[in-house]
Amino acid sequence: MTAAVTAPIAYSALGQRAQPPTIARLMALMLENPKLLSIAAGFTDTRSLPESAVQAAAAALAARPSEPDHLQYGTNQGRPKLRALLADRLLALESVDASAYAAPIRANFFITNGSQQALYLAMQVLCDPGDIVLVDRPSYFVYLEMLVGLGVQARSLPVDAAGRIDGPALRGLLGDLRDRGELARLKAVYFVSYFSNPSARSFDEAEKIVIAEALTGAGAIVPVVEDAAYRELYYTTPHAARSVLSLPAWAAFPKLYLSTLTKPFATGLKVGYGTCSDAGLVAKMLHVKGHHDFGTANYNQALLEEVIAHGGLDAQLAVVRPVYFSKMRALHDALIAAGLPALGWRWAVPGGGLYLWLEAPVALDTGLDSAFCRACVEAGVLYVPGELCFGDDAPKNFVRLSFGVLGEVDLAEAGRRFASVAKRFA
Numbered sequence: 134m135t136a137a138v139t140a141p142i143a144y145s146a147l148g149q150r151a152q153p154p155t156i157a158r159l160m161a162l163m164l165e166n167p168k169l170l171s172i173a174a175g176f177t178d179t180r181s182l183p184e185s186a187v188q189a190a191a192a193a194l195a196a197r198p199s200e201p202d203h204l205q206y207g208t209n210q211g212r213p214k215l216r217a218l219l220a221d222r223l224l225a226l227e228s229v230d231a232s233a234y235a236a237p238i239r240a241n242f243f244i245t246n247g248s249q250q251a252l253y254l255a256m257q258v259l260c261d262p263g264d265i266v267l268v269d270r271p272s273y274f275v276y277l278e279m280l281v282g283l284g285v286q287a288r289s290l291p292v293d294a295a296g297r298i299d300g301p302a303l304r305g306l307l308g309d310l311r312d313r314g315e316l317a318r319l320k321a322v323y324f325v326s327y328f329s330n331p332s333a334r335s336f337d338e339a340e341k342i343v344i345a346e347a348l349t350g351a352g353a354i355v356p357v358v359e360d361a362a363y364r365e366l367y368y369t370t371p372h373a374a375r376s377v378l379s380l381p382a383w384a385a386f387p388k389l390y391l392s393t394l395t396k397p398f399a400t401g402l403k404v405g406y407g408t409c410s411d412a413g414l415v416a417k418m419l420h421v422k423g424h425h426d427f428g429t430a431n432y433n434q435a436l437l438e439e440v441i442a443h444g445g446l447d448a449q450l451a452v453v454r455p456v457y458f459s460k461m462r463a464l465h466d467a468l469i470a471a472g473l474p475a476l477g478w479r480w481a482v483p484g485g486g487l488y489l490w491l492e493a494p495v496a497l498d499t500g501l502d503s504a505f506c507r508a509c510v511e512a513g514v515l516y517v518p519g520e521l522c523f524g525d526d527a528p529k530n531f532v533r534l535s536f537g538v539l540g541e542v543d544l545a546e547a548g549r550r551f552a553s554v555a556k557r558f559a
Contacts, residue, residue: 146262150282155501155521156275162515170547171515172464175330175487176538177400181456183440183449187399190439207431209423211244211406215438219406222441223390226364226371227379234378238408241415244429245422248362248393248405252276254425255358255389258417260285260320265310269324270296271331271490271522271531273360276323280524287524290324290344296332298340300347307351321356322348327364327372328486331522331533335372335484338380345382356387356414365397365450367485368458378410387411394437396487398449402433457487463541464489464534467548476559487537490519493530497558500529505558514550 144151159173194203210216220239224231231238245251260266262284268277270289280287288310291302310316322344326336348355359377377383378390393405409415440446465482468489477494499505501518509516519531534551536544 146284147282150284152282154275154278158501159515159517162510166510166513169510169513169515170539170543170550172534172536172539172544172547172551173515173517174538175535177396177487178453178456178460178537180540181449181453182399182401183445183452186440186445186449187402187436190436190443190445193439194435203432203435205431207428207434209419209428211242211429212431212434212438215244215434215441216242216406218438218441220408223378223392223408227375228373229375229379231379234410237410237412238378241410241412242408243406243415243419243422244434245405245407246426246429247395247403248360248391248407249275250422250425251391251405251407251418252358252360253279254418254421255321255356255391255414256280256283256285257421258414259356263318264320265315265318266320266524267322268524269329269336270524271329271519272323272524273325273330274517274521276360277522277524285320289524289526290322296334298336298343300343303344303347304350307347307353311351316351316353319353319355321358323358323360325360325362326374326376327361328366328483330363330486331488331517331519332490333483333486333488334481334490336374338374341374341377341380342382345377345380345386349382349385354385356389356411357383358389358391361390361392362396363486364392366454366457366487368454368461370484372484378408387414389414394446397453398437398440398446402437404429404433404437457485457537460536460539460541460544461489464536464544464548467545468552471549471552471556473552473555476555478555487535489534489536491532491534493532493555495528495530498529499532503529505554508554508557509551512550512554514547514554516551 220242224235265286265288266280267290268287270292277287291299291306293299310319328335357377376390377388388410391407395403478491480489480491493499499518500520506518517533519533520527520529
């Protein structure tokens with residue numbers, strides 16, 4: 134019997150750009166080698182996930198005498214009580230008089246299927262193929278891959294030798310865009326501002342103001358997307374900088390602030406949230422969201438509503454902050470003890486988040502297809518190559534290590550394996 138021959142599919146431009154995500158390739162490597170210790174994927178600590186708090190919330194919902202509305206479809210924008218609770222929490226984090234901006238924050242609050250969905254919605258309604266988005270350097274590599282899939286160009290916000298925003302260089306970049314006739318294609322600016330993925334660095338207020346002033350000077354009043362996914366995952370002290378929502382330098386800009394409950398509470402519930410100073414932008418995003426799912430999972434939202442209302446989120450943060458601090462120290466100390474600094478590697482000790490951001494000697498290629506990366510996999514350790522975390526002009530000598538999921542003993546062993554490979558390539 135002759136096998137059927139199917140006609141080739143005529144994919145859309147989006148379909149033609151679609152490629153398997155790099156994170157899937159990294160996960161495949163891990164699954165193919167069960168002895169591999171992965172310090173690549175940004176998973177959270179499984180042992181400290183809040184099972185009892187979720188069980189209590191589920192029991193409370195089941196015990197309600199009213200009809201189980203939490204098992205019915207919800208609204209596209211999200212459950213009103215959960216939005217109100219999260220808006221209150223966000224306004225408290227800003228630590229300033231909120232009277233001037235609290236109303237739009239509350240009115241334009243929305244819930245999404247993780248913050249990744251909100252990022253995709255924003256880029257869908259703001260950008261066409263060929264448009265430009267300014268991104269932090271380094272930046273969240275899953276977001277950068279999303280831009281590639283949408284045909285959008287990422288241009289890095291210039292930084293100085295210390296990794297801080299370089300105002301004169303940014304003004305020069307914007308001037309170059311204007312001179313080449315490309316400034317009109319600049320549609321947004323994006324940055325992860327608190328205990329960043331991948332660098333664990335936090336922007337201070339001065340840096341945020343520098344970006345706003347440079348854009349204002351160039352006449353580029355474009356939407357700003359502040360990704361604050363790790364804002365509450367500090368170890369001992371919160372980062373004091375306000376968000377763009379309450380900084381006067383950003384007053385004229387459409388401001389989209391995004392965060393999530395997956396990292397600080399439970400990744401499996403996949404609930405993110407955001408708010409925006411511009412009602413029109415939120416309306417556009419919600420219009421597209423309606424085509425995606427016409428409402429984030431209502432039961433998950435109801436669980437988190439119950440948890441937050443009874444202090445469960447703060448209780449969980451009190452559990453995981455010292456856990457992640459201790460895990461960070463386990464990996465950091467293992468790298469120090471193995472002699473990595475003496476080989477020319479350097480990194481900053483973070484004050485929060487889930488990552489160490491390592492810079493190797495400039496001549497060492499740590500990229501995904503490098504001999505160093507292959508040697509690490511053979512030695513039983515997997516990392517995220519830093520080259521994935523740059524929107525343009527990507528250096529090859531950076532590495533992101535995640536300490537979220539492995540236990541301290543395994544983290545120490547992963548650090549030793551990584552350093553042993555580094556010694557061979559010294």
